[in-house]
Amino acid sequence: MARTFDLSPEEKIDWLRTLPFWIVHLLPLAAIYTGHGHWSAWVVMVVLYYARVFFITGGYHRYFSHRSYQMGRVMQFLMALGGTTSFQRGVLWWAAHHRHHHKYSDQPEDVHSPKRGFLWSHMQWFLCKVHFDTRWELIPDFKDNPELKWLNKHEFVPGTLLATAVFFMGYGISGTWLGAAGYCIIGFWLSTILLWHGTFTVNSLAHVFGSRRFATRDTSRNNLLIALLTGGEGWHNNHHHYQASCRQGFYWYEVDMTYYILLAFSKLGLVRNLRQPPERVLNKHLIKKGAADLGMFHAQWERATKALSTMQFKTAEQKKALEDLLASTRAKIDEIARMSHEKAEELLHQQEAEAAS
Ligand SMILES: [Zn+2]
Ligand SMILES: [Zn+2]
Numbered sequence: 001m002a003r004t005f006d007l008s009p010e011e012k013i014d015w016l017r018t019l020p021f022w023i024v025h026l027l028p029l030a031a032i033y034t035g036h037g038h039w040s041a042w043v044v045m046v047v048l049y050y051a052r053v054f055f056i057t058g059g060y061h062r063y064f065s066h067r068s069y070q071m072g073r074v075m076q077f078l079m080a081l082g083g084t085t086s087f088q089r090g091v092l093w094w095a096a097h098h099r100h101h102h103k104y105s106d107q108p109e110d111v112h113s114p115k116r117g118f119l120w121s122h123m124q125w126f127l128c129k130v131h132f133d134t135r136w137e138l139i140p141d142f143k144d145n146p147e148l149k150w151l152n153k154h155e156f157v158p159g160t161l162l163a164t165a166v167f168f169m170g171y172g173i174s175g176t177w178l179g180a181a182g183y184c185i186i187g188f189w190l191s192t193i194l195l196w197h198g199t200f201t202v203n204s205l206a207h208v209f210g211s212r213r214f215a216t217r218d219t220s221r222n223n224l225l226i227a228l229l230t231g232g233e234g235w236h237n238n239h240h241h242y243q244a245s246c247r248q249g250f251y252w253y254e255v256d257m258t259y260y261i262l263l264a265f266s267k268l269g270l271v272r273n274l275r276q277p278p279e280r281v282l283n284k285h286l287i288k289k290g291a292a293d294l295g296m297f298h299a300q301w302e303r304a305t306k307a308l309s310t311m312q313f314k315t316a317e318q319k320k321a322l323e324d325l326l327a328s329t330r331a332k333i334d335e336i337a338r339m340s341h342e343k344a345e346e347l348l349h350q351q352e353a354e355a356a357s
Contacts, residue, residue, distance in 0.1 A: 010130040018127045024087075027189045030181070037174040037183030044166060044187030045194075050257075052195050053231040055082030057258040061233070064095035064142065065102075068246040069262060071271040077147050086195050087159045089126070090152030092142055096135040097126075102243055105218035106207070106299065114207035114219060115299065122197075122204035163188045198229050206236035214241035214284075215291035219299050224255070232256030242281045246274040250282060292337075 015022075036042065059079035062068045071079070080091040088094055097111050104110045112125040125131055134152060136143050143149070151158070163184060170183020210221025220240040227234025227249065235248040235256065249256030265271045285291045304326060313319040 007128075008130070011124075011128045013124060013127045014129050014132075017129075017132070021127065024189055025193060027185050028193070031185045031190075034178050034182035034185060036186045037170045037179040037181075040173065041170065041183045041186040044169075044183075045191040048162075048166075048188060048191040049195055049198075050231070052082065052086040052191075053198065054258055054261055055079060056086055056088060056195070056199055057231045057233055058262055059083045060088070060091055060094045061098065062246055062248075062258065062262075064091055065098040066243050067141070068244055069266075069271050069274045073147075075270055077151075080148055080151050081158055084151055084155055084158040085162045086199075087156070087192060088196065088199060090134060090155040092136075092139050092148060092152040093134040093155075095142070096138040097131065099138045100135060101203070102240070105216075105220070105240060106295065112203045114204060115302070118204050118208070121207065122200045159192070199233075201226055202230055202233045202236060206234060210234070210237070212237050212287055212293060212296065214238070215287050215293045216240045216285070216295050217298070218295045220295070222254070227255055231258040233258075238277075241285065242277050244275050245277040245281075247276065250277055 060083040063071070063076070063079060083091055083094075100109075100111050104113075106113055106115060111131060112121040114121045166188040167180050167184040170187065171177065171180035174180060174183060206221055206223055206226050207219045208221070210223030210226070212221055214237055216237060218240055220237040222237045223234040225234065226236070232248050232255065233239075235250065235254050238250050238254070239245075239248045246262060247256055247259040248254075249259065259274075262271055262274055266274055283289075287293050308319075308322055308326065311319075311322075313322075
């Protein structure tokens with residue numbers, strides 16, 4: 001069912017300012033006319049996709065947003081530079097907004113709360129005025145670094161240079177300007193569009209589809225497909241459970257390409273102190289071991305109570321029926337929680353008595 005949300009004027013899409021974003025989406029259509037220049041444009045597309053997935057995931061996300069490992073100033077700049085070529089706005093803008101997401105995940109303040117619908121959490125949130133500016137108060141650790149501030153401000157420069165390089169590479173290979181244009185559209189722009197939506201999917205679908213291992217206070221999920229497409233970001237429930245960890249796949253079978261690359265970098269001395277999830281964290285708040293999944297409970301309960309206050313009921317009986325259902329569910333939940341508590345206490349006493357005798 002389509003859901004509509006009340007948007008303030010500041011939250012409506014700013015079509016004029018976001019025009020380049022929409023034009024880029026139409027660019028691949030031009031390849032019908034230009035062609036792809038040369039088959040190797042498709043190789044460039046895949047390489048640029050995964051290379052920049054790494055810079056966004058390993059740089060923008062795991063380093064600048066979460067400080068989950070350390071590196072020197074030159075390396076830090078290079079990671080930021082690589083991420084900026086993906087046209088996902090400035091590194092400090094990105095990291096500050098992401099910190100805000102973790103601080104308020106799934107609450108009304110959350111910048112891309114999945115509760116406001118797929119489109120909002122996927123991309124509408126950054127296409128509106130209210131989220132255009134960098135939240136400097138959330139990024140005090142980097143806000144005085146001149147080279148990062150420069151990159152943050154001139155966010156279009158690195159991507160434009162890379163696109164130009166791909167264009168001339170296309171000219172060198174195809175020998176025609178039309179071929180160069182096609183090469184650039186496929187190699188650079190199609191790769192950029194796919195990278196955008198891969199990244200946005202972590203904010204939208206990784207809060208909707210997948211399984212939950214930890215009872216976090218949000219609706220984050222673990223999803224293998226998203227992890228494969230985003231260099232390990234699909235282990236989003238793990239990540240919300242323990243954001244400080246450099247690795248997001250907590251077990252060997254949870255594929256996390258970004259972590260493997262960072263591990264190789266650490267062996268080469270390029271980065272250091274990759275933070276791991278401690279054993280006590282891996283065993284905490286496990287749903288399998290009975291932790292109450294309050295994140296999902298809140299999300300579902302909120303939806304049900306919201307329906308009660310916003311739905312148009314045809315008859316008073318209909319409204320009464322829903323009210324009664326919610327009240328009886330509430331009472332049952334209280335009852336079950338009380339019973340579980342009593343049972344646990346009883347077993348504990350039994351054990352203590354056995355140990356004492
Ligand atoms: Zn995060
Ligand atoms: Zn999230």
